[in-house]
Amino acid sequence: MRRALIVHASRHGATAGIAERIGETLRAQGIDADVAPAGNFTDPAPYDACVVGSGVYMGSWLAEGIDYLERNVETLRTRPTWLFSSGPIPNASKQRPVEDDPYDGALGPADGPGSGGRKKIEALAAAIGVRGHQIFQGAFDPNDPPKALSERVARMLPPVKKILPEGDFREWDVIEAWAKELADKIGQKVAVV
């Protein structure tokens, strides 16, 4: 049986929930899938394929997600690896609708001011040679207290308050469809190796 590892960096649980659903979907497709927080530093070496995802805050992946990729570049580049970001919530992305450019909506512009978080993850994606990077809509519960000082401050800023709608916008059908595609590719990819 093919083995897949799904790693998540999640501050408030939305990304962890997406990772769990990807794991369940892969299992339903006959893949032996393990789901683990990035902070556990699970070694990807025993797995045939990996999926790594993070919540996006102020245009950047969470530090433990970045750290996981950096520590495992050499291993991840030798097996099919996909990334996902959990972030945009409706109207949270400046003037343009998220559908126009999902990367812009979640991680900011490709160049210029505010592009640092996106550049970082794109450089790691290139070093690993990822097969894809999917952007999923996330969730925001203002009653869940901030877990970092930067988040506490950001939540108080009037522009952020204005663009952060409350709710769970995760699109489970989109997530499951993507995971099914991965299951097909993991099966095919490993079968021809």
Ligand SMILES: Cc1cc2nc3c(=O)[nH]c(=O)nc-3n(C[C@H](O)[C@H](O)[C@H](O)COP(=O)(O)O)c2cc1C
């Ligand atoms: C202070 C703050 C800043 C955020 N910044 C972004 C952002 O720059 N881009 C984005 O797509 N989503 C942003 N979000 C939305 C979160 O990424 C989204 O809620 C995500 O699903 C949270 O994942 P988690 O619960 O796993 O931490 C922000 C949310 C908060 C509270």
